[in-house]
Amino acid sequence: MSEPLLRGLARMRSHLLDPDTLVRAVASGRQKGGAPQWRRVELRYVDLKAGRHLQVTSYDEQQAHTANHAVGEPRQPSPARDAVDALLDEPFGNWHVETTTQSHQLRVTKKGEALVHTSDRKEAVEASRGHDRGKERLLPEDDPLFRELGLTDAQGRLKPSRQAKYRQVEEFLRLLDTTVVEAVEKGHLRRPTEAEPLRVVDLGCGNAYLTFAAHRYLSHVRSLPVAVTGVDVKEQSREHNSAVAGRLGADASFVVGTIADAEVDPAPEVVLALHACDTATDEALARAVAWGAPVVLAAPCCHHDVAAQLRRAPTPSPYAALTRHGILRERFADTLTDALRASLMRLAGYKVDVVQFVESQHTPRNTLLRATRTGSPVRGGTLRTEYDELVATWGLTPRLAVLLEQQDAGA
Ligand SMILES: C[S@@+](CC[C@H](N)C(=O)[O-])C[C@H]1O[C@@H](n2cnc3c(N)ncnc32)[C@H](O)[C@@H]1O
Incomplete structure (x- = not known):
């Protein structure tokens, strides 16, 4: 009212x-x-x-x-x-x-x-008043969640070997937070209720650090009812994560299967993927499009597919200097891969940003594609021409394009 x-x-x-x-x-x-x-x-x-x-x-x-x-x-x-x-x-x-x-x-x-x-709030929290010149933590290190996940010791101190993962998760959450809040404010994502919690999926969840942290932050700090699902090909990952969910009492379920085919029903609204290997990130983006997910956040991992295509195809003139040296070719392939992914997501009706989500000392794989569905797929126009010319010039067939075409043909 x-x-x-x-x-x-x-x-x-x-x-x-x-x-x-x-x-x-x-x-x-x-x-x-x-x-x-x-x-x-x-x-x-x-x-x-x-x-x-x-x-x-x-x-x-x-x-x-x-x-x-x-x-x-x-x-x-x-x-x-x-x-x-x-x-x-x-x-x-x-x-x-x-x-x-x-x-x-x-x-x-x-x-x-x-x-x-x-x-x-489900439980009262203490306000942190520290004048930390760095950023305020969204989930403090001594949150019991991290002990359960093995990132901290019994005293709630971060294990030195797990620092990088903690920071990756923390910074990923920061972007998830602003993206979800903005998407709800702008009407791109419905406001979740206790009866219908926000449906979040983490594709290629591994040990589910991000899955559980997203659940904890959105439900306990943001007070948003949320149900999370983790997908991974490894059965051992499902067993381990389901046991952790039980101990934490979290509304989290885990599915064994490939990102492309795993059954997640009903369709998720927020799709996350943190370091899904190589073309598994393309599978995650394609799956998000197939689900019509309003919000997608994907931090890609290694990029082998486009790099291999660049090695095989002759380099168009006058760009030989970009691919002559292995290290530059690999970096260029990374950039090209993510630029093409962003273009394909735009063509699929998403507003897309490509941002650095965490400082490079915590992972060199620190690029994140943030996509919010704002309209219908784009069929023609300058966006399409720009994409078509880019792939034609370099003789590339991005994996995401193949997956999206297959989905379109099957629709
Ligand atoms: C580098 S790990 C990242 C795990 C987790 N997201 C994190 O950041 O801690 C990649 C995970 O993706 C899973 N994976 C890779 N390809 C997959 C696919 N096509 N379908 C499902 N899971 C996949 C692997 O089993 C692995 O657990």
Whole structure:
């Protein structure tokens, strides 16, 4: 039920101004006809030497700008109150406000009213007030989940050999979080309910670090009802992961099968793939298209298919310098592979970004394709011409193109 905007914002304001219970808040999107100064703003309280401050991180198209505002006495004018009031005056379309016990989502309707959805957390959380100049952890290292998964020891300390995997999962989650929230806000993904949780699949899940972390974060931190499924060809992976799910009491199921054929019913809405080997990433993208999945996040692993095709085919003029040296040819093949994947996903009706999801010291395989389904497949036009010319020039047949054609023919 909608309510007057000012009343809805006043409720958010009281949560934003409570330095004891606010965990984090995010303002994003725009009201009809409005243009906020920032693309997105994040708020949290941090403890500095000079006392508790409201930390506001504002994002424009290029970068983040961080400012700390002193909190002051309750109900007295203070820089933090001024900062909150200035932000509430901006025509943001959405406010997501997390407190230690609840999660509030305020959306401004086309009529300029507030639609507020409030959910109770399954268990109260503590707000982290550390002024960590690095990014705040979405799931802290001492979360019991990581001990169960063998990434941390009995004291909740990361095992040195598992640091890289933890960081990959953490940074993947960060993108999953913003992508899901934005897709829900923009109406590309339905808002999940307890009766119909969000259906997430992790293709090539291996030991299911990402699968369980996605479940934990979305359900416990975001308060989104979620059911996850992991798919892997290895039976041993299913046995191990099902036992972990039982111990964690997580709504997670595991299927043995190939990404191309494994039975996942009903079709998932969010498709994840972290380092599915070589063309298994193409299988994951093709499967996501076949399911009509609204959100797809895939971080590819090794790229052998296009590299092998480049080795076999004569290099078109004047590009011989790009493929003469093995290392450059391999890197070029990586770039070409992911560029073609992004083009094919665009042609399949998705809005696609290709981003670096984690620093290279945590894995050299740190590219991620983020796709949100926004329209119907594109049949012609400049996008198609650009793709056709690129593959014709290099004499390539990308595996994803073959899979999508097979799906089209079978449809
Ligand atoms: C490099 S591991 C990554 C595992 C996990 N996603 C992670 O990041 O920890 C790749 C996993 O994909 C699985 N896999 C590879 N090709 C597959 C396919 N075509 N179908 C299903 N699973 C596949 C492998 O068995 C392996 O567990």
